[in-house]
Amino acid sequence: MEREDSFPQRVWQIVAAIPEGCVTTYGDVAKLAGSPRAARQVGGVLKRLPEGSTLPWHRVVNRHGQISLTGPDLQRQRQALLAEGVVVAGNGQIDMQRYRWNY
DNA sequence: ATCCTGACCTGAC
């Protein structure tokens, strides 16, 4: 029995706790996960998410308040955010000062 | 055990 949840599991927990209509950064998620410098790993976890997962991964963006994805994935995340009332520019830019979620 | 990779961050020019 694992005494402590693994990082992916922690990331899932944290991302799942992000309120609807809000966004956060990979760095913040990593910080809450206990490893402030493991922001990259957060992205790696979200990338390997199972299809059936209801995890709101689209609420996680980079430090610049911009979607780090490209092409169809970028559009998908943008649509998901727009559906929640988050204003996202065509290039994936988001007004962090307005939607940033602080634990 | 080693080496490479990555949906990043920070500091410096």
Add this chain to the structure above:
DNA sequence: GGTCAGGCCAGGA
């Protein structure tokens, strides 16, 4: 205000 290089952490081969 942008761009470049370095670093850090965890997973997978």
